[in-house]
Amino acid sequence: MTSSTGTTDSHLREELVKSEELFKGNFLHARRDTIRLPDGHNATREYVLHPGAVVVIPLLDDGRVVLERQFRYPVGHVMVEFPAGKIDAGEDPFVCGRRELLEETGYTAREWAHAGAMHLAVAYSTEIIHIYFARGLSLGERQLDHGEFLDVFTATPDELSGWCRDGTVTDAKTLTCTLWLQNVLSGAWALDWKALPPEGSAG
Incomplete structure (x- = not known):
């Protein structure tokens, strides 16, 4: 290498x-x-x-982002996070991202962009998290897993950035996604957006 x-x-x-x-x-x-x-x-x-995971940065039409509050037992705190979830065996990361966004928030998206990936804890874990952006959101019903409890809310990018700065947000994937969000919104980092075919269409 x-x-x-x-x-x-x-x-x-x-x-x-x-x-x-x-x-x-x-x-x-x-x-x-x-x-x-x-x-x-x-x-x-x-x-x-670790089987790997996906995190989604959902962008609302008014500029806000969709976030979650969830109790994380190992650290004993309610954490502010972007929607995310573990990849099932043999599952494509993009399929996982669409599934997790719908299950946890109730949102579906017309357009998606793969931003990149992050290794969460390189010293002691194989976990890799794939980062996706989603826009053109439509709200439906959440489909939470059994035993899953979380609140869904929205915030402006400036509010999220402030929470990262003051320690309200300490989740590593959300901190990384905020960096991506800032650079995408400023135009410094480009995304390759792909539209999903309409439901029921071929492909």
Whole structure:
């Protein structure tokens, strides 16, 4: 592999020696690997295998964005977040994004754009989150999963930016999405918007 500076990364790479399973639950899977460092010594790496997720930045016609408030048990707080969800086995990230937006907020969108991806916790997790924008929103009925409780609300981009600044928003994916939102709205970062075919049409 060659880095962005044109140099090779062989002096940084770690090689797998052996791997063992630590835990396998309904959602998360933890492993401990013995690896060989670039200097030839061995070390261990413990990490969580994650199926990946999608986060959606829903844009309303009046310029506001759709957000959620949800209690997150591991941190013990109600968090302000963009709609998001785990990718099911074999599921396309775009299909996951459409499903999660409808299930959690009740919104469907006429146009979608894939913005990019983020690694949530590179030191201890394989999780990658795919970032999508959605616009041309229509509100219908939410289809929350059993045991899922959350509030849906709207805010201006300036309000969201202020919450990121003052610590109201600390969720990593929402902070990253706010950076994307600011750059898209300013015109600094372009998106390739794609319209969905009308319901019931071919394709």
